[in-house]
Amino acid sequence: MSxxxxxxxxxxxxxxxxxxxxxxGLTEIRGPYYTPMGRRYLADVLETMGAYIDAxxxxxxxxxxxxxxxxKELIDLAHTHTVAISTGGFIEHVLTHGPAAVDAYLNECRExxxxxxxxxxxxxxxxxxDWESLVRKVHxxxxxxxxxxxxxxxxxxxSTPDALAAIGTADPSLMIHQAKRLIAAGxxxxxxxxxxxxxxxxxxxxxxxxxxxxxxxxxxxxxxxxEPAVFGWYIRNYGPEVNLFIDHSQIVQLECLRSxxxxxxxxxxxxxxxxx
Amino acid sequence: MSxxxxxxxxxxxxxxxxxxxxxxGLTEIRGPYYTPMGRRYLADVLETMGAYIDAxxxxxxxxxxxxxxxxKELIDLAHTHTVAISTGGFIEHVLTHGPAAVDAYLNECRExxxxxxxxxxxxxxxxxxDWESLVRKVHxxxxxxxxxxxxxxxxxxxSTPDALAAIGTADPSLMIHQAKRLIAAGxxxxxxxxxxxxxxxxxxxxxxxxxxxxxxxxxxxxxxxxEPAVFGWYIRNYGPEVNLFIDHSQIVQLECLRSxxxxxxxxxxxxxxxxx
Amino acid sequence: MSxxxxxxxxxxxxxxxxxxxxxxGLTEIRGPYYTPMGRRYLADVLETMGAYIDAxxxxxxxxxxxxxxxxKELIDLAHTHTVAISTGGFIEHVLTHGPAAVDAYLNECRExxxxxxxxxxxxxxxxxxDWESLVRKVHxxxxxxxxxxxxxxxxxxxSTPDALAAIGTADPSLMIHQAKRLIAAGxxxxxxxxxxxxxxxxxxxxxxxxxxxxxxxxxxxxxxxxEPAVFGWYIRNYGPEVNLFIDHSQIVQLECLRSxxxxxxxxxxxxxxxxx
Numbered sequence: 001m002s003x004x005x006x007x008x009x010x011x012x013x014x015x016x017x018x019x020x021x022x023x024x025g026l027t028e029i030r031g032p033y034y035t036p037m038g039r040r041y042l043a044d045v046l047e048t049m050g051a052y053i054d055a056x057x058x059x060x061x062x063x064x065x066x067x068x069x070x071x072k073e074l075i076d077l078a079h080t081h082t083v084a085i086s087t088g089g090f091i092e093h094v095l096t097h098g099p100a101a102v103d104a105y106l107n108e109c110r111e112x113x114x115x116x117x118x119x120x121x122x123x124x125x126x127x128x129x130d131w132e133s134l135v136r137k138v139h140x141x142x143x144x145x146x147x148x149x150x151x152x153x154x155x156x157x158x159s160t161p162d163a164l165a166a167i168g169t170a171d172p173s174l175m176i177h178q179a180k181r182l183i184a185a186g187x188x189x190x191x192x193x194x195x196x197x198x199x200x201x202x203x204x205x206x207x208x209x210x211x212x213x214x215x216x217x218x219x220x221x222x223x224x225x226x227e228p229a230v231f232g233w234y235i236r237n238y239g240p241e242v243n244l245f246i247d248h249s250q251i252v253q254l255e256c257l258r259s260x261x262x263x264x265x266x267x268x269x270x271x272x273x274x275x276x
Numbered sequence: 277m278s279x280x281x282x283x284x285x286x287x288x289x290x291x292x293x294x295x296x297x298x299x300x301g302l303t304e305i306r307g308p309y310y311t312p313m314g315r316r317y318l319a320d321v322l323e324t325m326g327a328y329i330d331a332x333x334x335x336x337x338x339x340x341x342x343x344x345x346x347x348k349e350l351i352d353l354a355h356t357h358t359v360a361i362s363t364g365g366f367i368e369h370v371l372t373h374g375p376a377a378v379d380a381y382l383n384e385c386r387e388x389x390x391x392x393x394x395x396x397x398x399x400x401x402x403x404x405x406d407w408e409s410l411v412r413k414v415h416x417x418x419x420x421x422x423x424x425x426x427x428x429x430x431x432x433x434x435s436t437p438d439a440l441a442a443i444g445t446a447d448p449s450l451m452i453h454q455a456k457r458l459i460a461a462g463x464x465x466x467x468x469x470x471x472x473x474x475x476x477x478x479x480x481x482x483x484x485x486x487x488x489x490x491x492x493x494x495x496x497x498x499x500x501x502x503e504p505a506v507f508g509w510y511i512r513n514y515g516p517e518v519n520l521f522i523d524h525s526q527i528v529q530l531e532c533l534r535s536x537x538x539x540x541x542x543x544x545x546x547x548x549x550x551x552x
Numbered sequence: 553m554s555x556x557x558x559x560x561x562x563x564x565x566x567x568x569x570x571x572x573x574x575x576x577g578l579t580e581i582r583g584p585y586y587t588p589m590g591r592r593y594l595a596d597v598l599e600t601m602g603a604y605i606d607a608x609x610x611x612x613x614x615x616x617x618x619x620x621x622x623x624k625e626l627i628d629l630a631h632t633h634t635v636a637i638s639t640g641g642f643i644e645h646v647l648t649h650g651p652a653a654v655d656a657y658l659n660e661c662r663e664x665x666x667x668x669x670x671x672x673x674x675x676x677x678x679x680x681x682d683w684e685s686l687v688r689k690v691h692x693x694x695x696x697x698x699x700x701x702x703x704x705x706x707x708x709x710x711s712t713p714d715a716l717a718a719i720g721t722a723d724p725s726l727m728i729h730q731a732k733r734l735i736a737a738g739x740x741x742x743x744x745x746x747x748x749x750x751x752x753x754x755x756x757x758x759x760x761x762x763x764x765x766x767x768x769x770x771x772x773x774x775x776x777x778x779e780p781a782v783f784g785w786y787i788r789n790y791g792p793e794v795n796l797f798i799d800h801s802q803i804v805q806l807e808c809l810r811s812x813x814x815x816x817x818x819x820x821x822x823x824x825x826x827x828x
Contacts, residue, residue: 308600309804309805310802310804310805311801312596312801314595314599314600315596315599316592317596336804336808336813337808337813338808339560339561340559340560341603341604341804341808341813342559342600342601343556343557343558343560343600344556344559348556366813366814369813373564373565377563377564380561381564384560384561399817399821430817431817434816435816435817439818
């Protein structure tokens with residue numbers, strides 16, 4: 001690696017990070033949905049911060065609106081920076097088209113270069129056995145299966161606190177039960193949906209992450225934390241190597257915090273690791 | 277059209293859209309003002325979402341601060357994606373420089389490649405007859421005249437609810453009367469300013485769009501809806517083919533909603549069209 | 553200068569601006585922290601609005617996470633547009649590594665092409681004499697020393713109003729005393745930190761800028777104003793040639809206001825200069 005490929009200000013000790021592919025401290029960033037994302041912007045993000053990004057997750061099925069050429073440019077570019085591509089939870093929409101559409105979806109995902117298919121059920125209800133079948137199906141086509149679980153029905157699309165409160169949440173034990181069963185079925189990673197926990201709620205349910213970590217550990221779990229106050233809270237409680245899903249726009253702020261070089265007043269100078 | 281120019285995941289049925297130039301379901305996006313916009317970002321937006329964008333509207337006269345070369349790059353790029361360019365409401369500033377400035381303005385707009393001149397009066401008051409003269413003047417130089425009407429004086433620059441409430445709104449019947457007269461004078465399209473209706477207000481005036489649609493229909497009318505909750509509301513009430521003006525950053529989220537593939541909990545799976 | 557290098561719509565009189573390097577009406581924009589910033593986006597900003605940008609300030613030490621090659625591209629690009637590069641207040645972190653790190657930091661800043669080293673103490677406390685030594689040290693390596701002073705301890709990282717209110721603010725006279733001493737020690741410019749004045753507070757402390765201007769004048773002072781309502785307030789009170797630090801995303805909106813061509817209702821048509 002030439003000098004120019006190394007980070008600037010090498011003499012400053014910062015919290016050490018594993019080289020990619022990492023097993024701890026993974027950061028997944030959200031792709032186009034709340035903002036557009038084209039190949040120039042993605043190149044900007046990856047050239048400046050790519051070393052700290054493990055995966056790029058599409059949202060809302062935005063890729064299904066793009067020309068194949070434009071989509072493949074994004075996917076290929078991410079791959080040159082060793083960034084995995086996840087579908088996000090579009091399977092929920094595909095399921096409404098029936099089982100043949102699921103097959104076609106998974107095949108086209110593989111063909112386009114997706115690495116991870118997310119299996120969520122924020123907007124729909126689905127028997128747990130069928131969810132397990134989807135995990136196996138994703139593996140059958142040679143892709144990774146990331147499961148998203150949560151306590152809030154109707155999650156996944158920026159709904160208001162009132163709208164979601166009216167629906168009510170499920171007990172966290174259900175979500176944890178689902179996660180355990182899906183891990184047993186082979187799920188590669190578990191995403192914890194933030195709605196009902198730290199998003200679209202009046203008061204954070206801090207008991208929920210505590211139970212998740214107690215029951216599932218940190219290794220296979222990634223928390224959705226697409227607000228600076230939320231990712232600050234996860235790092236304060238679970239350390240700088242907790243796996244987090246954030247918005248693409250937040251990658252600099254998050255990595256300043258993980259690395260221990262900057263933060264809000266409560267965390268400035270306080271984010272430490274020990275790697276002797 | 278080659279495969280690569282087609283959208284990905286063709287096997288999924290989504291709400292059909294007319295090819296451009298469209299007559300229904302038009303989307304106009306806001307250009308540089310609340311954020312910068314250069315040719316690389318615009319290329320990103322157009323390469324990934326250009327099929328769903330009908331027009332690009334400048335705001336606040338930002339083009340008058342740019343070098344001609346940079347401005348023409350934006351305009352030419354938009355044209356290669358069949359996106360029309362609107363001036364936004366800068367005529368209000370130009371009018372304060374007198375009638376010769378209006379002539380010079382319209383001529384330079386045409387020379388630079390603008391397609392549409394917006395004629396608004398959010399910050400100024402102007403006799404209706406003079407407004408009609410402006411419509412004809414715009415047509416005389418060979419451009420389209422888009423009129424923006426509204427109920428809020430002082431609209432057009434992100435003022436606070438309190439500041440605008442202190443001024444008070446006009447009765448919607450005045451705005452509708454103006455729109456009818458300006459359509460009779462040849463106005464090509466009517467933009468409904470959101471301030472006083474869904475923006476900078478404490479409670480939305482949902483009666484106003486209802487009266488607009490009742491009196492003017494949907495075809496020539498475009499609603500300003502530069503907040504996701506607002507464009508969601510318009511689509512819920514008027515269907516996915518209502519003409520909307522949004523911020524450039526919102527194009528993916530809006531098109532996911534129009535196409536029926538994603539949305540908030542209340543609209544997820546509910547946005548339908550029937551084109552046998 | 554060819555026609556294409558001139559701004560469009562030359563026939564419109566706008567508030568005259570000095571050519572760069574300016575001594576009045578300076579605008580410094582924030583670089584990557586709350587968002588990423590790569591060379592393509594920066595090129596977009598500079599090609600369209602570069603004439604109105606005097607300096608680019610990094611934040612949170614984000615440069616220390618970038619590859620040297622990517623960082624130098626940003627710096628070199630800014631220089632081609634006559635935009636100075638400031639470190640932002642990363643010295644606070646460097647100081648925790650001891651005096652040798654400070655030397656290494658300043659040398660690498662010079663080597664990479666930084667023009668200005670900001671010397672702040674929002675998160676740390678530091679004897680005033682040591683602060684003066686830093687000003688001299690920065691000059692010794694041939695760079696400009698910009699001092700940031702403020703009334704809020706714990707400032708510099710988007711903390712909440714409650715968190716900062718619990719800490720309390722210092723009397724403005726202390727900040728002004730510091731600024732005077734540091735100017736006497738050779739500081740080239742004074743940045744007034746907005747936290748505790750117009751940011752992360754429930755009510756703005758409008759008395760503080762008044763005392764700053766009364767005691768220090770406007771020439772060497774720059775106000776942090778990274779919210780449109782804040783920079784609107786400074787322009788209303790101190791005119792369009794007050795020096796302001798804003799977010800990169802706000803440059804169009806600010807310059808529309810400085811130039812007198814657009815604004816909110818209270819300022820539309822009201823921002824004037826007189827240069828006979």
